[in-house]
Amino acid sequence: MITAYHRLARLERTRPYRWWRPAVELAVAGLLFVVLQAVWVVPFLLINGAEQPGGIAEGNPTSMLFGYGAIALTIPAAFVAAWASGRDVRALWSIERRFRWRFFLPALAAFAAPSVLALAVGVLAFGAPPARLDAVFFSCVAITVLLLPLQCLAEELLFRGTLVQSVGAWASSPWVAYLAPVPLFVFGHTGGGGQLVTVSIFALLAALLVHRTGGLELALALHIVNNANVSYANFSGIADLDSLRAFLPVAGLLGAFVLAVLANVVVGTKVAPMPTYDAHLRHLPHPTGDLLFQSAASPAHGGVPVVAPWFAQTLGPQMHGWANQLPWVRTAQGSGTTTAQLTNDHLRLTYTVRTEPEISFGLRVDNLDDVPRRIQLALHPYWAVDAAHARVTGLEGAPYLDKVAGVTRTLEAPIVFGEEVDRVVRTTAQCSLSDAHRTLTFTPHGTDHVVVWNPGPEVCAQDENLGADDWAGFVCVEPALLGESRDGVVLAPGESAEIGLDVHVTAPTQP
Structure with a gap:
């Protein structure tokens, strides 16, 4: 049977496995995750002033550029850490040692469909969003389209790639390998209790998608849709409404989650037959x-x-x-x-x-x-x-x-x-x-x-x-x-x- 995704760090190596090599990978990944963010944050604060730019949820171009950019810059961390531990860096992508676009693109379209439908219903029923359609609004749109996917990719590589495979090198059980990083992911996303529940559900769904499909592609697609949905609700002003319209982005996100559950059944047995x-x-x-x-x-x-x-x-x-x-x-x-x-x-x-x-x-x-x-x-x-x-x-x-x-x-x-x-x-x-x-x-x-x-x-x-x-x-x-x-x-x-x-x-x- 082909090595499961969470066990790839144990066998797909350029240097022989030793028990301490996954620890090296975790240490290098953690260090680079901090250092690379600092490379973005420090110049950003120097240029824009010492005043805090605010969180991503504030929905303005400065806060979005600050938050998404800092995380996106950490993409190399996972690959450098895998190389330092002596393993095939391509195994971070999938069991096929590559990024499988044939999985990612259909999944992205499917997961985005409920949110697009909710957006269309909102425009038809309530008209334009509360925020002014000015340069600030379209700057937020551009950052969401161009930078947000890279931020999602960086987090998938770290939390569903490096952490899962490093733990999986020690523990053969997928339960241990996939559940161990979940608390780190959840508590790394600040917010109220409701947001933590949503993030927890997403983290569990993403882990299941990675395990069932043997790669990051579907989890990344769901991550992009989730974050884009939340980002749009914030910078468009819809999240601040008390009307029914504020529920539409939530409905779109719930639709994506339902499709993710179905994907775990359909994709795992049809598109990528299991076991392989x-x-x-x-x-x-x-x-x-x-x-x-x-x-x-x-x-x-x-x-x-x-x-x-x-x-x-x-x-x-x-x-x-x-x-x-x-x-x-x-x-x-x-x-x-x-x-x-x-x-x-x-x-x-x-x-x-x-x-x-x-x-x-x-x-x-x-x-x-x-x-x-x-x-x-x-x-x-x-x-x-x-x-x-x-x-x-x-x-x-x-x-x-x-x-x-x-x-x-x-x-x-x-x-x-x-x-x-x-x-x-x-x-x-x-x-x-x-x-x-x-x-x-x-x-x-x-x-x-x-x-x-x-x-x-x-x-x-x-x-x-x-x-x-x-x-x-x-x-x-x-x-x-x-x-x-x-x-x-x-x-x-x-x-x-x-x-x-x-x-x-x-x-x-x-x-």
Whole structure:
């Protein structure tokens, strides 16, 4: 299952996780949140005089510029803090490591609709707002449109991003991760008891939206609508009325909250089907023991990572492509078979794993683009064996690239381990991996290479993402479609390619 949003700080890292790193992130974020506001507040007071500019709720351009600007300037705080703690800063946005405009824009339109309707009813029933439609009024409108969304973004990044993910690095429960920042958010918004109730409801709805959709987009949309509604009610003078018109902005806000509740149901199951998966199989139970190795030092090293749409960095900057970095959607499950799909960059990947009656894997790519695409496919299984006594047979006589030595050779004997091995073998043949405990026989389909890899003790000792003795617990035998010259294969528009792997396990006959 793909890492939940509140747990991304634990696994999506550029440096290994340590228990103290989330504390560093919180400290840096808090410090920058104060310092960056001071960068805005101090010059603002010097320019406008020492007299307090007032709160945002006073509804004048000076107070709005002062309040919204100070918070908006703290946007970099969350990203700098995430970088300082050694994690992927893109994970602040969503489980897809990006801002998902396809979620944000429809949500913004939907949440704003009740307020727009309330505004229209107010104009038709009561005429122009109480405030004069002068330069001051339109200055407030401009600040609301241009600066208020940035203020909302800064708060979402801090309260539903940094705080949630930092707490989530320590606590696996979403209840703890999402509820812990709520009091800070609520009491950071001053006002009467009624306002605190509204802010509390909003904070809980926003947290639920982030958890259900795996990102900040819908919470940000609701935040913008909420703040814009309140801002307009203040600077238009409607909030000061005693008539029915003063209730219209409240009605618009209640409508947005109701839609947010519905969005938690609809979006979480339709637009972003839950649960989603990273398609990284981590365990493969078998009577002889789990067939897959899993490193305690890094979850990325172990199981069966999916490699697509390229191998290594042949066709792009991300190591082994983006297939193992984005969320997949499970499309079928039952009778020992699970199928998941991922569509990205005009390519559709379909991944099928069967565990009954025999173990098999299938990985297919369809070119949905209107131009030819060059792709590569591979599976990267970490087979659990005693590497010091393991050997790979069946590849003898095949040419291979020795990536350690940087030369091309012909394989003349079984591959054994004890030092770094990284060989890209040009073959379609069946091969076997065996130790004293069991033999795994691999039958590939649709492939043109087999990659055999083990880091050996020296590399393990130097790589902080591997345990010092990890090399002795696995060997990677990877079926791959790399292309004749290892530069990929070209798929015409509408064309597909598919690789497969059948695995047969035998144990030595007991005397």
